[in-house]
Amino acid sequence: MTALHQLSALECAGLIRVGSVTSVEVTEHYLHRIRRLDRRLGAFVVVTEELALRQARQADEILRAVGPDGVGALHGVPIALKDNLDVEDVVTGWGCADRTDEAIGDDNVVVRLRQAHLPIIGKTQLPEFALPCYTENLLGGDTANPWRSEFSPGGSSGGSAAAVSAGLAPLALGTDAGGSVRIPASCCGVVGLRPSNGAVSNGPSDPSPNGLSVPGVLTRDALDAGALLDVISDPMPGDPTAARAYREPRGRLRIGLAVDPMVPDLAVADECRAAAEKLAAGLQESGHELVPVDLGKDVAVADAFRDAWSVVAASFEVDDEEALAPFTRWLRDQGRAVSGVRLHECLTMFRGVARMLEEMVFGMVDMLVTPTLGMLPQRRGMFRLHRDEEENFAAMTRFMPFTPMYNIAGMPAASVPVEVVDGLPVGAMLGGPYGSERRILHEVAMIQSRAGGAVGLAPGWA
Template identity: 80%
Template sequence: MTALHELSAIECARLIRAGSVTSVEVTGHHLDRIRRLDPELGAFVTVTEDLALRQAEEADAVLRAVGPGGVGALHGVPIALKDNLDVEDVLTGWGSAERDDEAVGDDNVVARLRRAHLPILGKTHLPEFALPCYTENLVGGDTANPWRSSFSPGGSSGGSAAAVSAGLAPLALGTDAGGSVRIPASCCGLVGVRPSNGAVSNGPSDPAPTGLSVPGVLARDALDASALLDVVAGAMAGDLTAARSWSDPGRRLRIGLTTDPMVPELVVAQECAAAAEKLAVSLQESGHELVRVDLGQDVAVAAAFRDVWSVVATSFEVDDEDNLTPFTRWLREQGRMVSGARLHECLTLFRGVARMLEDMVFGTVDLLVTPTLGRPPQARGAFRRARDEEENFQAMTRFMPFTPMYNIAGMPAVSVPVSVVDGLPVGAMLGGPYGSERRILREVAEVQARAGATTGLAPGWA
């Protein structure tokens, strides 16, 4: 018999609508798994059991009142949230000892989850202030990769990815400012979506004025990811950007492929390049045209991303710098040396990259395949073993040279689980112009359906 946590989120919702199981039962099942299994995984920093069960009871009451035709596709399915998203009366910790206040209201995506009746299981670990690409912090977060516990799930949405991969939550939300949803998706064998800027509302707790960060979704397959994107998408008052539409050219697409990042002199690991090639061939077998693309290389883009990201690090108010991790302190020091004129120059360069991608890349191809990462999943603590924080940052650049391009441009991209090498998953990325995220997910769903994709659970967690 298939257990509830082995089902997709859409399958769980169908059972709830049919009356075969209640939201309280599904939610309680996942809470029980969190109690039993999370001590060895370290995905959750806060479990909101009372809130989740109360919301599940409300979901069941609504279903009884309006019937199955009156509820959404994910009604009653529980979800985990990254701990930089505000849930009213729940601590938002940001992975830091410097945060100890409960949220005074819901972030926009959380408000949408409440209206759609998705019970909130809890908040998941992230690195301090979501700055690095691994999920290790000073508040008890050293999250394990469910595929192999000595390896990292990536970051910064690593707790969310680990929870979904291990079957402790059917779905999760993260945020993605430089790859923070797609990186852990690749490391944990999941589908991770960074939507177009404006497709999902930021804040209000963190409006992300640089345009780099957006809320993103993590799921075990593309259909679940698409359904969750439908729940959280939409504009809210005060949004800095608005969603842009994309004219879908129809069934046959031109698919671009490159395994060379825009970062100069960076050699991509063979298994990562092979994953991109494999995804591209799968899309070609769907009937699409495959063409090679050269993105070019530009050291100025990487330098601009670094400077803007260091300024973001300075934006967090702290009482005692000594309570911060060495990497956070170092990055804040870098940010204090960035002038206002330099920040303006970097953001202007970002807009130039966006125009280049829209005109020169997506003017010739409809979607683009690249590796998600430049390296396979890394061991826990690997980045922190660097000689200094400069070397740590350089190691992160080598690990994630592809993902920031879409944050810089504000365009959508999805990490797709493709292969398993030495017992660890390796993903590839499919990106596109503004507004193309649902077409991307449709293509991923077709690839997964042809491949006979399984539940997406990490081995040993079923």
């Protein structure tokens, strides 16, 4: 018999709608798994059991009142949230000891989740202020990779990705400012989508005025990802940007393949290249045309991303600077040295990259395949081994040279599980022009369907 946590979120929602199981029963099932198993994983900062069960009871009451045709596709299915998203009356920790206040309201995506009646089962681990590409902090948050516990799940949405991969949550939200959804998706063998800027409403707690960060989804099934995207999409009052129109291409797609990043003098692991080539070949087998693409090299873009990201680090208000992690302090120092003129220059360069991609890349191809990462998943603590934080940042750049391009441009991309190497998953990335996130997920769903369906749980967690 298939257990509830082995089902896709849509399958689980289907059982809830027909009365085979209640939202309370599904929610209790996941809460029990968290209580029993999360000590091995360390995915959750806090489990919101009382909130989740109250929401599940409400979901069941609404279903009884309106019937199965009156509820949404994910009605009653529980979800986990990264701990930088505000849930009213729950502490938003940001992986930092300095943050202990309960949120006074919901972020926009949480409003959407409440409206769709998805019980919130807890907040997941992240590194301090979501700045690095791993999930370790000074609060004891050192999340394990469900596939091999001595390895990192990546970051910064590592707790969310690990929870989905291990079957402690059927769905999760993260945020992605430089790859923070797609990096852990690759490391944990799940689907992770960064939507287009404007497709999902930021804030209001963190409105991301530089355009880098957006909420993203983590699931084992591309169809689940699409359903969750539908729940959290559409603008909210005060949004500074709106979703761009997307013209659906007809018939055969032109799929670009680029296995070298825009960052110069950087070697990409053979296994990461092979994953991208395998994903591209799968799309070609679907009948699409495959086209090689050279993204070019530009160190100025990497420098601009670093300067803009350091300004984000410096923007957080803290009471005790010395209590922060060394990398956080170093990056904040870098950010304080960035002038307003330099930040304007960086943001102007980002718009230039977006225009280049839209005209020169997505004017030639409909979608682009690249590796998700430049290296295989790394051991826990590896990035903190560097006493020189400058080298720490350089090591992170070598690890994640492909993902920031889509944040810089504000375009959508998804990491897709492709291979398993030495017991660890390796993903590849499929990106597209503004507004193409649903077409991206459609192509991923087709590939998953041919492979037999959704990605299974990490070994040993079924």
